[in-house]
Amino acid sequence: MRFERQFYSAKPPEETLRLIADFRNLMSWDDSVHSVTPRDEVFSQGAEYDVRVPFSGNPIEMVYTVTAYEPGVRAVLTGVAAKATAIDRIEVTTTDTGTRVDYAAEIRLAFPFNLLDPVLAIGFKKTVDHAVEGLVRFLSA
Numbered sequence: 001m002r003f004e005r006q007f008y009s010a011k012p013p014e015e016t017l018r019l020i021a022d023f024r025n026l027m028s029w030d031d032s033v034h035s036v037t038p039r040d041e042v043f044s045q046g047a048e049y050d051v052r053v054p055f056s057g058n059p060i061e062m063v064y065t066v067t068a069y070e071p072g073v074r075a076v077l078t079g080v081a082a083k084a085t086a087i088d089r090i091e092v093t094t095t096d097t098g099t100r101v102d103y104a105a106e107i108r109l110a111f112p113f114n115l116l117d118p119v120l121a122i123g124f125k126k127t128v129d130h131a132v133e134g135l136v137r138f139l140s141a
Helices: 013-021 023-029 113-140
Strands: 002-009 035-038 048-055 058-070 074-080 084-095 098-109
Touching: 002 113, 013 023, 013 074, 013 084, 013 098, 013 113, 023 035, 023 048, 023 113, 058 084, 098 113
Parallel strands: none
Antiparallel strands: 002 098, 035 048, 048 058, 058 074, 074 084, 084 098
16 A cells, blocks of 8 residues: 655755654654654664554554655655554655655555455555644644
């Protein structure tokens, strides 16, 4: 399942990207997240986070890693759990009024959950839309 969203921030690209990609901020914009525990003190490529998220009504633990980070350009975060893998790709571009954010979330479910992709995509879409709404509010603060 892949979900793509585009939105804008008045903040400069480097600050916008760092605020999104540093998952220490995740609970500030995604209220579906149960908890975030950074494994590293400093944000950078390779930083890891233990993230507890809902999955089919039950919380699961995912380990997210910042797998790519180019300040002010792009970030990729990969989350791995027994039942799913999530890849978040964030690209930022300078605009006349701040920053355009291109956000793509890809969710790959393990068997047998992947058989339910079309049905589960409805719930994931709502979750992604809600998180992006929270992210827009967070970035405007």
